[in-house]
Amino acid sequence: MKLNSLTIIAAALAAGLTSAVAGNITGKVTLKGTPPAEKEITQLKDDANCGKMHTEPVKTRFYVVGAGGELADTVVMLKGISGKSTGASATPLIVDQKGCEYSPYVGAVQTGQSIVIKNSDPVLHNVHTQPTVAGNEELNKAQMAGGADLTFNFGKAENFLKFKCDVHPWMFSYVTVCDHPYFAVTGKDGTFTIKDVPAGEYTIVALHRKAAAAGMEQKVTVTAEGAKADFTLEVK
Known part of the structure; x- marks a missing residue:
């Protein structure tokens, strides 16, 4: 009985070790x-x-x-x-408006992860999100020159969620939202x-x-x- 117990414990430890391999x-x-x-x-x-x-x-x-x-x-x-997001505790994605362009042009985050929009320009911008997936909210916020950062996050996975500036209609950034942390750009x-x-x-x-x-x-x-x-x- 004791030997069987030790065998079971060893098998459980081995299984745990295998699942921890990355x-x-x-x-x-x-x-x-x-x-x-x-x-x-x-x-x-x-x-x-x-x-x-x-x-x-x-x-x-x-x-x-x-x-x-x-x-x-x-x-x-x-x-x-799906359902593996750690976005709430992940480092925010920083998107800057500089020279009347968004940088980065393409980014990626997890659901619930913060996207912080900065305005490094001496002009007014507005940040207009245009999601296509139900549950991700369309928002439109003005951001004065030197104004406070704006923070966004989205709860649904979506490819290339568009950020635009209506004041300067050539300005776009595209952020893909994933429901897990396994991605890169x-x-x-x-x-x-x-x-x-x-x-x-x-x-x-x-x-x-x-x-x-x-x-x-x-x-x-x-x-x-x-x-x-x-x-x-x-x-x-």
Whole structure:
């Protein structure tokens, strides 16, 4: 009886150890094909206040791509996971309005995670959220030059939830809201890291507003050594 008890305890400890194993998913997103040339934002250039904040032409950011096809602003996340959000305790995402542009242009948060909007410009902006998923509230708040930060959070998962400025209609930012912490946004080098993913098999999806709005998926198996997941998206 004592031996059986020890065996049961050992098995339980082993199971707990297995469930605690986690690894990082790393990868790179590359764009295949030549994207359309980005266009100068003439509305910004011609604006009496915003135009003088820049010494060089400001262009659209539909495809931020490197010389080797490295694709920025791609949201990479696990699919089919819900109810795992730790957003209430997560570090806020900071979105700044500077030079009459939103930065970052593309971001990602968890449900319940704060999105803090700053205004570093010497002009009035308004922050107008335009969700498409029921349960995420449309809000429209003015933000004076040097005014207090504005904080938003959303309770439902949604891809590319739009933030815009009605005062300056070329200003947009897109924030994807996930119901779990397993996501990342690619940088200018096209790479990403999704940290501390519990060991197991998953579907991982890459989302890009122009090249993969519906997402590109693949299977990935995570171990203590991590996992690799590269994507090649095509110009649409």
